[in-house]
Amino acid sequence: MAAEGGERSQVSATMAERLERMRAGQLAALPTVAEIRMAYPLAGGGATLRLMTAEGSTAERHMIPLTERGAAGRENDPAGIYLDTITDGANTEGLKIAAGWHLMRLGFNYARGAAWTPYTGSASIEAQWEEWAPMLPEGHRWPHTVRVAITATAEHLAYIDRAYGPAPELPDLPAGVSAHPSSPRSWQIC
Known part of the structure; x- marks a missing residue:
């Protein structure tokens, strides 16, 4: 905006205001639906867990293969890494x-x-x-997709509050050293 005298005034949000907006965005984007979707059955019939918002959007980080072995070093559900032990191409209790x-x-x-x-x-x-249906082996039948309503746990909500909430109390810093949050979960030490 141009102020009197041709000068520009600039409105900048404080870090607390920016963190509050980010916190509100994180809470609004929390998934509310989990979905198990079966893949094309003649190509192996694997299954994927997807977490979606109420609007139906899915983030890449919320798409988890249920029937494939994960990358080396990644923890997996011991009962969920082999296709033949938890599904026969259909949504089973194992999935x-x-x-x-x-x-x-x-x-x-x-x-x-x-x-x-x-x-x-x-x-x-x-x-x-x-x-x-006529081409599929026995057991590869409906439902190929199932859904359930989900909610964030109290621990997950507390994590969001900590990450985007007010800065914690800092111990006394040595003379000439200062610290301030530069983004959620990140501090700048000067």
């Missing part, structure tokens, strides 16, 4: 148990009273699965 393990590790739990339920998606997807 749901593996999904629950991953949900807990990510800081989520099932919403009160929620249960996995079939999700049809669009009519074209349902028609495609019906077309595949």
Whole structure:
């Protein structure tokens, strides 16, 4: 904005205001739905856990293969890394148990009273699965996708509050040394 005399005035948010906006954004973007989606069954029939917001958007970090061995050094659910032990190309209880393990590790739990339920998606997807039905081995049947409502755990919400909340009390720093937050979970020491 131009002020009198042709000078420009600039409004800048304080770090506390920026952190509060980021915190509100993190809370608004929390997933509210978990989905187990089966892959094309004739190509192996693997399964993926996806966490989605109420609007249906999914972040890359919230897509977890349930039936594949993870990268070297990454922790995996021992009951969830072999396709043949938890699924026969269909949504089985083993897949749901593996999904629950991953949900807990990510800081989520099932919403009160929620249960996995079939999700049809669009009519074209349902028609495609019906077309595949005669070609599939026994057990590779509907539902190919199931969903459940989820909520963030108290621990996960507390983590967000700590990451985007007020700065913690700092011990006395030596003379000439200062510290201030430069972004969430990051400090600048001068």
